[in-house]
Amino acid sequence: MGETPNMPAGKWHTAAVVADRFERIAWRDTYEQSAGLRELAEELNARHECATDLLADAFLAAYKIRPRLRERAEMDPARLVNHQVVNSLLESPEFAELRRETAGDPYAAAMAVLAQGAALRRMLEGSRDAQDRAERAKKARRAAEGAAAAVGGAAGSGEDGGEGGGTPAAVQRAIEAAKAVGEQADRAAARALAAAVPGIRASARTAAAEAAEAVREEAALMRAWGVAPGQLERMPFDRRARLAERLRASRLAQWAELIGRFRQMADAERARKVENTTGELIGVTLGDDLSRLIPSELASLGLPELRAVFAARYAAGELMLYDSQGEQPTGRGAIIACVDTSHSMYVAGPGGVSREAWAKGCALALLDQARHARRDFVGILFSAADKIQVFRFPAGEFHADEPAGIARVLDFAESFLGGGTSYQTPLSAAAELLEEGLNDDTRSRGDIVMITDDECGVTEEWMRGWNDAKRRLGFRVFGLAVGAPRAAEAGSVLDALCDNLRSIEDLTDVHAAADLFRVI
Secondary structure (H helix, E strand, C coil), rough: CCCCCCCCCHHHHHHHHHHHCHHHHHHHHHHCCCHHHHHHHHHHHHCCCCCHHHHHHHHHHHHCCCEEECCHHHEEEEEEEHHHHHHHHHHCCHHHHHHHHHCCCCHHHHHHHHHHHHHHHHHHHHCCHHHHHHHHHHHHHHHHHHHHHHHHHHHHHHCCCCCCCCCCHHHHHHHHHHHHHHHHHHHHHHHHHHHHHHHHHHHHHHHHHHHHCCCHHHHHHHHHHCCCCHHHHCCCCCHHHHHHHHHHCCCCCHHHHHHHHHHHHHHHHHHHCCCCCEEEEEEEEEEECCEEEEEHHHHHHHCCHHHHHHHHHHCCCEEEEEEEEECCCCCCCEEEEEECCHHHHHHHCCCHHEEHHHHHHHHHHHHHHHHHCCEEEEEECCCCCEEEEEEECCHHHHEECCCCCCHHHHHHHHCCCCCCCHHHHHHHHHHHHHHHHHHCHHCCCEEEEEEEEECCCCCCHHHHHHHHHHHHHEEEEEEEEEHHHHHHHCHHHHHHCCCEEEECCCCCCCCHHHCCCHHC
16 A cells, blocks of 8 residues: 555556546546436535546446556556545455446446445545545645756756755755655555545445446346347437436336236247147147147258158158147237226235236236237227227337337336226227227237226127127137136126136236237
């Protein structure tokens, strides 16, 4: 800790982290785009003139793939506190964990700096004496260099005029005296910084841990809402910041983990699907259906010496095929999720999960299902007969850089109508949408998913029209009775309306609807 800078003042560096031109541009661009960084810098600069440099160092330490600190001897004495702060960050295991989320991502690195704002403030306040002494040491060193230059210049020009004052020995004594003053100031600054180091290290570990948690939480929130890391990296800074703020402020933000589990479950169920096979995979059988060949049979076609054997086994119906049972082939038309948003959907079940949260999580997973299958998706929120809200997500609007129009997804997820419950209104709207073109010849066999927690009646006339629409359009209806086992009983109205109906009682269990994602 006693090492002091020995470079000429003009060559001292104010940046503790070594960075190339492109990394410095990344910091400047991020700083210009982030109001939060500018506000933090303004606040800290009011009391600590080195604050902006420290924020840049903290950003680069999080952003660079392999951050490297300058040697202490290269640093401006007034920035040695910054050097110690960043060194303490880089030495902490918590910061190494943080960098897994931030390296190469300027937005995440900026977020890490903001999350460390309070700790950086504490570290600067705790090392204030060291900063003051370092600044005095810097001034003393400059004064010493100036005095030495002045005395030497006077001796060389013969301007001293005092007896013996211009001799080489006198000049040397004056230079050494000036240097001694600077070195004494350096030692005092080094002692003050050494005294501040334990506090800086403790605060650095806390800051890194808090920042890592904040960055992980936001990343998890983005994933839960279906925004992939690659999409985030391509998203402009200000837009990403607004999206993150909206996600954090969402009514369903507290259920992000549940929504994320729904999406993960749906992904896993999609992976279990066998394209172009009927029903649930249960094993391997023999036959001649080329659409259900197992991979090893397909591989044999690539070997000329096995093609004759393959042809003979095909003629005899002895090719190995995937075997499945009990489920119809998936549809190709629109997926329409009718979600009950009556007052009773606010009710929380086991684990504090509300019926609305479970229903919206399931609906968002169905939206993913449609996106992966390139099918249209419609979300219909309903309650009383006169309350309905329709959100359409055509297949053609699903883009890699814009996950299903995330703003509209949030509108769909956050909206809540309140009131009573009517089956007829949302189901009629769904059938009309299929009739209008979402269920044309190229996208036949739409799927309607009815998610509700209530029972209600329908008229005979409406039921006749409903059954006629089902026969004509060929769509399927799946029912999910959430926290309402009576609504799913045999002979109930919902049972009569649906081809496939199940009761959901444990709202912490997303797998209760798992098989839905293998048949839709």
